[in-house]
């Protein structure tokens with residue numbers, strides 16, 4: 001059966017001491033509750049190793065927010081999948097809309113990143129989602145399908161089964177505008193069907209599909225109650241331990 005998951009995406013926020021403190025707060029909060037989902041924090045590269053040292057990674061998973069599309073070499077400023085894995089991280093967010101929009105990530109580069117992540121035993125949290133214009137002109141089904149097909153459908157069923165997907169409508173990220181629970185369910189069901197058509201029912205049923213976009217303690221319960229919404233990828237609300245835990249305990 002697929003897992004329920006709540007994953008934080010800290011983006012480019014917190015200095016190292018602030019990040020370690022936040023990770024400790026989430027880690028401590030998890031000692032007093034028995035969450036009904038896996039809990040993950042995805043943090044800036046600089047924070048991975050120190051955060052790994054202060055959390056119980058059996059209870060709180062750790063991930064990066066990106067990795068390079070090359071294994072090693074003359075790529076100044078890049079951080080590779082083997083480097084991420086060597087910090088103790090188990091996950092990596094790939095294809096976030098901010099990376100696609102501001103850093104020109106394409107399906108081709110994402111294919112490489114997914115391959116390298118899997119080769120290094122990192123679980124990709126692979127993001128897909130349409131912009132507002134595509135939502136409004138009704139092309140969002142095609143957009144999301146193409147994002148999945150172009151970057152992921154080269155994978156074997158075995159490798160595809162290792163992924164977590166995150167549907168994040170770009171118009172809902174950091175805007176305070178959330179997709180309604182019915183809008184989320186509609187597209188999550190479509191994503192699952194797209195996976196089923198390629199890899200079969202078992203793979204589709206076992207794939208966790210997270211919702212991301214202004215998810216908060218106040219709306220998480222209704223979103224997570226939908227049958228094809230298996231949790232959330234959380235930006236802003238992951239920067240405060242109490243609000244992040246409010247979403248974790250929505251399950």
Ligand code: PEP
Nearest residue numbers: 173174212213214235236
């Ligand atoms: C995100 O960027 O992954 C995200 C979901 O952000 P927010 O929760 O702030 O909308």
